[in-house]
Amino acid sequence: xxxxxxxxxxxxxxxxxxxxxxxxxxxxxxxxxxxxxxxxxxxxxxxxxxxxxxxxxxxxxxxxxxxxxxxxxxxxxxxxxxxxxxxxxxxxxxxxxxxxxxxxxxxxxxxxxxxxxxxxxxxxxxxxxxxxxxxxxxxxxxxxxxxxxxxxxxxxxxxxxxxxxxxxxxxxxxxxxxxxxxxxxxxxxxxxxxxxxxxxxxxxxxxxxxxxxxxxxxxxxxxxxxxxxxxxxxxxxxxxxxxxxxxxxxxxxxxxxxxxxxxxxxxxxxxxxxxxxxxxxxxxxxxxxxxxxxxxxxxxxxxxxxxxxxxxxxxxxxxxxxxxxxxxxxxxxxxxxxxxxxxxxxxxxxxxxxxxxxxxxxxxxxxxxxxxxxxxxxxxxxxxxxxxxxxxxxxxxxxxxxxxxxxxxxxxxxxxxx
Numbered sequence: 001x002x003x004x005x006x007x008x009x010x011x012x013x014x015x016x017x018x019x020x021x022x023x024x025x026x027x028x029x030x031x032x033x034x035x036x037x038x039x040x041x042x043x044x045x046x047x048x049x050x051x052x053x054x055x056x057x058x059x060x061x062x063x064x065x066x067x068x069x070x071x072x073x074x075x076x077x078x079x080x081x082x083x084x085x086x087x088x089x090x091x092x093x094x095x096x097x098x099x100x101x102x103x104x105x106x107x108x109x110x111x112x113x114x115x116x117x118x119x120x121x122x123x124x125x126x127x128x129x130x131x132x133x134x135x136x137x138x139x140x141x142x143x144x145x146x147x148x149x150x151x152x153x154x155x156x157x158x159x160x161x162x163x164x165x166x167x168x169x170x171x172x173x174x175x176x177x178x179x180x181x182x183x184x185x186x187x188x189x190x191x192x193x194x195x196x197x198x199x200x201x202x203x204x205x206x207x208x209x210x211x212x213x214x215x216x217x218x219x220x221x222x223x224x225x226x227x228x229x230x231x232x233x234x235x236x237x238x239x240x241x242x243x244x245x246x247x248x249x250x251x252x253x254x255x256x257x258x259x260x261x262x263x264x265x266x267x268x269x270x271x272x273x274x275x276x277x278x279x280x281x282x283x284x285x286x287x288x289x290x291x292x293x294x295x296x297x298x299x300x301x302x303x304x305x306x307x308x309x310x311x312x313x314x315x316x317x318x319x320x321x322x323x324x325x326x327x328x329x330x331x332x333x334x335x336x337x338x339x340x341x342x343x344x345x346x347x348x349x350x351x352x353x354x355x356x357x358x359x360x361x362x363x364x365x366x367x368x369x370x371x372x373x374x375x376x377x378x379x380x381x382x383x384x385x386x387x388x389x390x391x392x393x394x395x396x397x398x399x400x401x402x403x404x405x406x407x408x409x410x411x412x413x414x415x416x417x418x
Contacts, residue, residue: 028209077383100128
C-alpha cells in the first residue's frame with residue numbers, strides 16, 4: 001500500500017505560509033499548534049525519538065493510541081532529542097526559518113538547552129515565542145509542575161463545579177489545556193499582527209494554565225471583591241437565571257434548559273401547562289424567580305419526568321423555549337445538525353484504515369481550513385524531509401539516528417492491508 005503521507009492534500013486556510021515549531025508536551029502547547037495547523041499553518045511537531053507522550057495516553061485500538069490522532073492532526077512529525085546538544089542545534093536551525101515556536105516545559109528548561117528567546121531572536125528577529133507553564137515564567141510557583149488538572153483546581157473552577165453536597169468536580173478531559181490552547185492561539189496571532197506593524201519584530205509570550213480558566217469565571221472575582229461573596233457548587237442551577245438546570249425525561253434521557261431572558265422563562269411555564277406561574281407578577285424577573293427557585297425548578301422537573309424525551313423537545317420547540325438535548329457521544333454522532341455541519345469527518349489512517357475525528361473550526365468562507373491528516377502513525381515520519389530542507393546530508397542524518405538523537409520513522413510500518 002502506498003504511504004498515506006505521500007497522498008496528503010495541500011494545506012489551505014488563512015494561515016497558509018505560516019511556519020510553526022511545536023516543541024511541546026501534553027497538552028496545552030501542542031494544542032495551540034493544532035489550532036494553527038487546522039487553519040493551514042505548516043506545523044512541525046518535534047517529538048522525542050521514543051515518541052511523544054500523547055501516543056501512549058488514552059485508549060488504544062490494536063496497540064495504536066487514538067488520542068494522538070486528534071492532538072497531532074495536520075502536523076508534520078519529526079523526532080529529535082531536544083535535551084541533547086545536537087537535538088537542540090536542530091531546533092535552533094528550524095527556529096531561523098519559523099514564524100512561531102511553542103514550548104511548555106518547566107520554566108527555564110528550554111533556555112537551559114540554549115533555546116532562550118534572546119539568542120533565538122538574534123538570529124530571527126521576527127520570531128514569536130510562546131511559553132506555556134503551570135503558573136508562569138516568574139514568581140514563587142514558577143518551578144512547580146503544572147498540569148491542566150491543577151489549573152482547574154487552582155483557578156476556582158473545580159470548587160464551583162458539581163453538586164452542592166458532593167466533592168469539587170474535575171473534567172474527564174484536559175479542559176484547562178484546551179482553554180489555554182485557544183488563548184495561546186489568539187495571543188500568537190496578536191503577536192504576529194503586531195510584528196507586521198512594528199517593522200517585523202517578534203515577541204515573547206508568557207501564558208500559564210490557570211489564568212485562562214480564571215478569565216472565564218465571569219463575576220466570581222468582582223463578586224468577592226465587592227460583596228465578599230464566595231461562589232460555591234450549585235449543580236446545574238444558576239444563582240442569577242431561573243429556571244436553568246438539567247431535567248430527566250420519562251424514558252431516561254436528559255434535557256438542558258436556560259432562561260437568561262425573562263420572556264423565555266414565561267414561555268417555559270406556559271409550555272408545561274403552568275399559566276398560573278407565567279401570569280404570576282412575582283415570577284416575572286430573574287431576581288424574583290431566584291427567590292422561588294425550588295418551586296420553579298420542581299414544576300419543570302415534574303413535568304419533564306412525566307413525558308418522553310421526544311415529547312419534551314417537541315413541546316419546548318413549539319413554545320420557543322431555549323432547551324436542548326444533553327447528548328452522549330453516540331447520540332452526537334447521529335444528530336442531523338452535526339451531520340449537516342460535518343462536525344465529524346472520516347479520515348484515512350495508515351494503521352487503522354479509517355477514523356472519525358472532530359472537523360476543523362471555525363469555518364472561513366474565502367480561506368477555509370481543512371483536515372489534511374490525523375496524527376501520523378510512525379514516530380519521526382517527516383524527520384528526513386525536515387532535515388533535508390535544512391541541508392542535512394543522508395550521512396549526517398544516519399549518524400544522528402545511530403546516536404539516538406533523531407528518528408526518521410524507519411521502523412516497520414503497519415498498513416491497512418495487514
